[in-house]
Amino acid sequence: xxxxxxxxxxxxxxxxxxxxxxxxxxxxxxxxxxxxxxxxxxxxxxxxxxxxxxxxxxxxxxxxxxxxxxxxxxxxxxxxxxxxxxxxxxxxxxxxxxxxxxxxxxxxxxxxxxxxxxxxxxxxx
Numbered sequence: 001x002x003x004x005x006x007x008x009x010x011x012x013x014x015x016x017x018x019x020x021x022x023x024x025x026x027x028x029x030x031x032x033x034x035x036x037x038x039x040x041x042x043x044x045x046x047x048x049x050x051x052x053x054x055x056x057x058x059x060x061x062x063x064x065x066x067x068x069x070x071x072x073x074x075x076x077x078x079x080x081x082x083x084x085x086x087x088x089x090x091x092x093x094x095x096x097x098x099x100x101x102x103x104x105x106x107x108x109x110x111x112x113x114x115x116x117x118x119x120x121x122x123x124x125x
Contacts, residue, residue, distance in 0.1 A: 002026040009119030022097035038093035050106035094118040
């Protein structure tokens, strides 16, 4: 079982950038596809970005984040990153990373095997 810990959240002005990190423990990290989701108060959890397992490097993004956010992974350090650029107030949420066994279902949160505790992102206008 992989365990996940996010970091890098904080307060940023609109138009600014943040990079989130998700550190994984366990020797099977490279076998998981990884995803970032976010949840704002009173709203459903939303898919942000996903990256396929190991070194295939295939990525996919949610409609609202494509072109502004970039997901990447470093299997040597068991870490997945989310670079967020041009942040807007509507991007404010708790961001969580998860480990998915199936790349085909990386956008389906119910199929994930593990989640981190989340990190808060606040965007001031």
